[in-house]
Amino acid sequence: MAAPGQNLAVVVHRAGDLRLENRPIPEPGPNEVLLRMHSVGICGSDVHYWQHGRIGSFVVRSPMVLGHEAAGTVLRVGPGVTHLKPGDRVAIEPGVPREMDEFCKSGRYNLSPSIFFCATPPDDGNLCHYYKHNASYCYKLPDNVTFEEGALIEPLSVGIHACRRAGVTLGSKVFVSGSGPIGLVTVLVAKMMGAATVVVTDLSAPRLQKAKEVGADITIQVTKESSQEVASRVEALLGCKPEITVECTGVEACIQAGIYATRSGGTLVLVGLGAELVTVPMVNAAAREVDIRGIFRYCNTWPMAIALLASKRIDVRPLVTHRFPLERALEAFETTRRGEGVKVMLKCDPTDQNP
Template sequence: MWDIFEIPEHFDESGTFSGTLVHRGQHTVIGDCPRKSGTSGHLTLWALENTTIPQPAKHEVQLRMKAVGICGSDVHYWEHGQCGRFVVTSPMILGHEASGIVSAVGEAVTTLAVGDRVAIEPGIPCYFCSFCKEGRYNLCVDMKFNATPPVDGSLRQFYCHPANLCFKLPDHVSCEEGALLEPLAVAVHSCRRGNVQLGSRVLICGAGPIGLVCLLTAKAMGAEKVVITDILNSRLEVAKKLGADVTVLADIKDPQRMAEKINAACSWLPDVTIECSGAASSLQSAVFATRPGGNIVTVGRGPRNVEVPIADASSREIDIKGVFRYVNCYPTALQMVASGLVDVKPLISHRFPLTESVKAFETAKSGADSAIKVIIECG
């Protein structure tokens, strides 16, 4: 079985690294892997490694992986060795936007069978803590989430996962669409947190993959109007094709003036703003642009500390809410796609085989050739 690993800069191939799989069998370095300046302790090496095929535990299924999407967090780990507070300290398999075909089942599994095609919800909660019992398992402190250090991801040929977190795909839903249920679930959770409903007027900051699925989801949930911003005209053009009512180029550095530009383009104030870029100035503009009494949902991950015009938000009773992954959103995301209410296929811009993963990540990072969502085909 072939896996894609990222290896931290301080890893010594001549020795033993506790918990790593790099020395299990032979591995071949793929792509150009020079030392990156200014990234002490971060990635310098990609390895395509032949490892033992995992066998499913009692409540797990073994999956022959089909499609894995590259997320912004994957790119962060690859480029910087960390994403927010999560830091790569030992070799780790990437990938969490995934789908596959059941190739074996654990002895207690009754809901899935060999040959079933499934989408994989990548977070495994403890099920016993107060957050899990309250139904907010995304906040579980013992969550094991694919490709979040130190947990390996699913960018490989075979992978085992709890059966209850694998969602069977209808015949007419492709494995690529199944992989995109993960970012779509983020959008479902974000729109729920923002209270998007019939008649809502929504501002989305950032027209990357998450911003675009938030656009699709907001429309599906009944939003009357959606305006979306980005620094690239090419992405705004895609947003327009996907149903954005208004697109605004984010070309003004001053947050208040940028908010004025957004409001002028719309002639209305957004009830809900979904910030997907992670840029500090964009969050600041969101505060100035959102109508009094509205909601701001922070989805994008940027600097850990951001200066926010909190007095403006407070005096106008604007609620600022965080988003961390999703909770109980996969069934809704699957229903949206299966019913035709949401079409995620236009988001897929590039496809690469597993052996060309480095090229896939370079494309996702640079946005070359108008890249939106890059898919790696595992088999």
């Protein structure tokens, strides 16, 4: 257990330099709560900051605590907090607007340029024993929702936001490109929203098997086919072109395949982030009126996600394939970097290592 006044944290200093170190326990200010962290998932972005020291224009310039897929227990509340109390179990929404700008007023606060986001430079994340957060973005968990399910609301929210932007509805035929954690939650959400058939592609046979487990109807293991050949395989197995494609890899060839595969008049949602500039068949998309939409994280999804988990309409528990205590975080990050399993979960409370 951490000694009094110590706060073990996973900190990236620069590309390739990841450390476990103690930091002071923070004090909650107005409208903040101090949390004892319980479960924190490792995201691909955490690994990317460790390996490369940056994601696009977000550059690690000073030591930064990683972690943003998280749930924990309220220890103390700051002035003005009335909806939470010590002992409450909560899931953390990591993006908090710093000001009420035009995007917040329109309900799209995720697009605010002034947003605080856990583990995005210069803001620290919550992969530590103790963490303080804006109380308005901490959501109480029902008794039948575990800490790990609470932590998985963050990636689940990406799937919810993507499927909303795509317009998934009863009877939709959906193509999901990529069966990593985000592809898998997209499958879960699409099926819950009424998709009749979901086809998933990936390079990895084990990940496609996991996609089957969570509800995918058709899986396709791709190898070295061209993007048009992949699109043809999707159409052949589905029996038609899908109305909706959700691209979760960010790989140029996969974006191309998504455009070719999507039915005329359909929608392609770009979730995965890759190179800033990619070559795509834009004239093909334009001539066939394929709408191309992006998403940036999520907004207004935590209450819906909690309701779905509490009602057991969605089961995210199969996504967790590895668990490590916080003290073995470096090993956990290596496991994620090697692409083993699906979701690696770090257990931050030494007194409670349960899900």
